[in-house]
Amino acid sequence: MPDLGIEVLFAGRNMARMLGGLWVALRISLVSAALGIPSGILLGVVMRMKNPVTKILTRLYLEVVRILPQLVLLFLVFFGTTRMFGWNLEAETAAIIVFTFWGTAEMGDLVRGALAGIPAHQYESGAALGLTMPQIYRFIVIPQTLRRLIPLSINLVTRMIKTTSLVMMIGVVEVLKVTQQIIEANRVAHPQAAFGLYGAVFVFYFLACWPISLLAGYLEKKWS
């Protein structure tokens, strides 16, 4: 029975290298989430303003970022800026810029939705009880919004982790690229290794995202 990749996976430092590659992708998504979530909250609040100019501008930004595939955005920033402005961005920097922009848009829409979901009578009841505006936000609106928002933003993080696998296509050496290198290096001795190694990448991504999804699902059920 030929080796389907299990032997190669555990040989030498192969597994450690693959996990290192996974960390490169995870790092990009975590940095983008750390930047994108706070700015998304800000965007969501701005989107709730009644000013027509901010309304149109934020809407436009949201639609443009969300309608294009993330890979197209990556290409635009990575290849486009070099050509148009002469910037020589590192692939990883380009990826962080794109995912932050995208994450901000997605988070902004979640925040807008969560704020819009608080019925007007909540504000009015608070005012009728004699609460001031800051008190209404502090004790009534923000706690309810957070309960809706936290599971959704945790889900956004898993979506970011899944989307960062695209950075391989602009040349970041992450888990898929490392795996390709390992397969190439073992081409002669273990020609069938691709099955097990790509299977392992599949499992790695699943193990990275699944617990986070479970947490989001648990919180959603608990707070709804």
Next chain:
Amino acid sequence: MDWEVIVQYLPLYGEAAKLTLCIGWMGILFAVGIGLLCAVITHYRIPLLWQLVRLYVELFRNTPLLVQLFFLYFGLPKAGIPMTAETCGTLGLALLGGSYMAEAFRSSLCAVPVMQTESARSLGMTRTQAFVYVVLPQAVSVGVPAFTANVIFLLKETSVFSAVSLMDLMFTAKDLIGLYYKTAESLALLVAFYLMILLPVSVLGSLAERRMRYAGSGD
């Protein structure tokens, strides 16, 4: 911007868009089928099958399409299951989409209150009648936003097909940039073609959402 170049590139992008659309819609069609089947299985908790479906849905919802495609296209042939790039793209999209659609359909079936089934039954409808005439129309109405969001998501996901050497829009753009260095023109066409594919779907989706908003029972 060099317009001559753009005119020259147009047919190449047209071909690529055709491929993207072909595989995209085929994959989505299969995804809807898989999703419906899985949703019914989980909704009625058919023993054994139900657990398998949960496993499948969790596996494919928590991994990126790119990794799935790599496994299907480069991994499976080593275990004796070869496939062409087209089959691989369609299958990958169908499996990914199936798991998302299953989740969307299941939650819209769950969103119809049990009271609706009970009321229909007490009016003398059979189980099937209650499902077809009362539950299903409301579930469809509730499910439209999630469904259109999934369709747009899946069409966007087709952009990774170039990784398994399918000559789609991304592949064409990258190829042309590498060959002739007409970066601005290639990227502009890329964006234009994706907008041409995705904007109509997005607009139709919001129209359908507005038309189908009739289920407001029970509140």
